[in-house]
Amino acid sequence: MARLHSYRKADGSLTWTARIDRRDPDGKRHRVTVSRLTKAEAEKVAKQIEVAIQDGRWQEQERFGKEPTVADALHDYVDNVTPVRKKPSTARAETYRGRAMARKLPFRHRRLSEVTPSQIRRYRDARMKEVSQDSVRHELNLLNSLYAEAAAEWEGFEDLANPVTVWIPPIGPRRNRRLKPGEEEDLLRAARSFRNPEPPAVLAMALDTGMRLGEMLQLRWNRVDLERGLLLLPEDATKNASARSVPLTSWVVEALRELRDHRVRTEGETAVGPTRDIFRYTVDGWETLWAGGKGVRDKETGAVIKKGFKGLRERAGCPDLRTHDLRHEATSRLVARMPNLSIVQAITGHKSLAALQRYVHLRTDDLTEARDRYEASLRASRKGTSWEQWNRPDTDE
Numbered sequence: 001m002a003r004l005h006s007y008r009k010a011d012g013s014l015t016w017t018a019r020i021d022r023r024d025p026d027g028k029r030h031r032v033t034v035s036r037l038t039k040a041e042a043e044k045v046a047k048q049i050e051v052a053i054q055d056g057r058w059q060e061q062e063r064f065g066k067e068p069t070v071a072d073a074l075h076d077y078v079d080n081v082t083p084v085r086k087k088p089s090t091a092r093a094e095t096y097r098g099r100a101m102a103r104k105l106p107f108r109h110r111r112l113s114e115v116t117p118s119q120i121r122r123y124r125d126a127r128m129k130e131v132s133q134d135s136v137r138h139e140l141n142l143l144n145s146l147y148a149e150a151a152a153e154w155e156g157f158e159d160l161a162n163p164v165t166v167w168i169p170p171i172g173p174r175r176n177r178r179l180k181p182g183e184e185e186d187l188l189r190a191a192r193s194f195r196n197p198e199p200p201a202v203l204a205m206a207l208d209t210g211m212r213l214g215e216m217l218q219l220r221w222n223r224v225d226l227e228r229g230l231l232l233l234p235e236d237a238t239k240n241a242s243a244r245s246v247p248l249t250s251w252v253v254e255a256l257r258e259l260r261d262h263r264v265r266t267e268g269e270t271a272v273g274p275t276r277d278i279f280r281y282t283v284d285g286w287e288t289l290w291a292g293g294k295g296v297r298d299k300e301t302g303a304v305i306k307k308g309f310k311g312l313r314e315r316a317g318c319p320d321l322r323t324h325d326l327r328h329e330a331t332s333r334l335v336a337r338m339p340n341l342s343i344v345q346a347i348t349g350h351k352s353l354a355a356l357q358r359y360v361h362l363r364t365d366d367l368t369e370a371r372d373r374y375e376a377s378l379r380a381s382r383k384g385t386s387w388e389q390w391n392r393p394d395t396d397e
Contacts, residue, residue: 002042004018004019004043014039018033031072067112070110077098077142112157115163133172134169137169175325183317207326219279220276226256232246242349331344334347
């Protein structure tokens with residue numbers, strides 16, 4: 001059923017809006033808003049649109065008798081295009097962003113063809129004062145993709161002009177937050193302070209493998225070989241849709257064995273069956289725990305983050321640390337101790353060496369240790385162990 005809403009205009013008269021949310025026979029979702037009508041007109045038009053959608057006769061150009069507003073076009077894009085074009089982790093963020101923009105864009109009620117570059121420019125300049133340039137870049141790129149999709153794929157929109165011709169901010173400065181001395185111990189101590197046994201194992205895996213949070217929280221017991229110290233991430237569990245094997249340190253293996261033994265002891269052998277999840281927090285659940293949120297329940301697994309958690313990072317005394325900082329920390333450690341960048345790239349799952357390098361933040365100590373290792377290798381091939389010995393000419397004694 002369509003939803004009807006009335007609004008009182010400045011002159012005191014009522015105007016009606018009908019909102020229709022239906023799927024056609026192919027499963028495509030259509031969100032349609034019809035505005036500035038009398039109540040009778042809104043009921044009539046809403047019924048016609050619902051029937052057209054159900055029969056598969058609804059065309060994009062038929063919206064409002066003209067074309068969709070920016071808000072409705074954004075809803076359509078994130079409902080029907082984003083899930084197909086993006087990986088789940090990226091799609092989740094883009095869907096959230098698109099729906100927020102549909103609520104807050106100053107030109108959200110304008111038709112697509114009514115938006116001008118000057119409106120985009122004013123929006124960009126205002127947002128640059130409120131959020132990071134990366135956020136502004138993501139929002140403008142989403143609008144640009146929306147217009148490109150409409151012109152290329154929507155019937156009747158072939159001549160639609162794209163107003164996103166303004167300057168789009170480049171990628172901003174990368175965050176460089178490494179763990180300070182003692183913070184790793186503080187984090188582990190804080191993780192063990194929770195009754196739930198998962199946080200210590202998640203921390204160990206994050207710091208020693210550099211895996212993404214979403215990758216860790218999709219792991220099942222049949223994907224981990226604790227005897228060999230190896231786990232397998234299938235294509236559907238990675239951000240870039242590339243399967244990979246990840247070697248595990250003895251610390252991670254011990255943490256996972258401890259978690260497995262706890263599950264068997266408290267719930268029985270079925271709790272660690274091949275298809276059972278290793279970590280029962282969802283991504284949103286773990287983020288809420290990390291940030292100190294209140295009460296989140298995952299309907300599928302029944303995992304509960306109880307009220308009263310102060311947050312892992314607050315308990316550890318490092319409130320500015322983010323979960324993704326752990327991936328940066330792990331990647332930097334791997335690069336500092338493993339000279340073959342191709343192997344590091346295979347472990348962390350970065351698509352390219354350029355992407356890998358954005359995650360590397362080497363400390364001065366890392367550089368001097370690398371120098372010492374390099375110097376030691378040179379000594380084996382040189383005549384002596386010091387400059388004086390190496391530079392001394394051969395003499396007959």
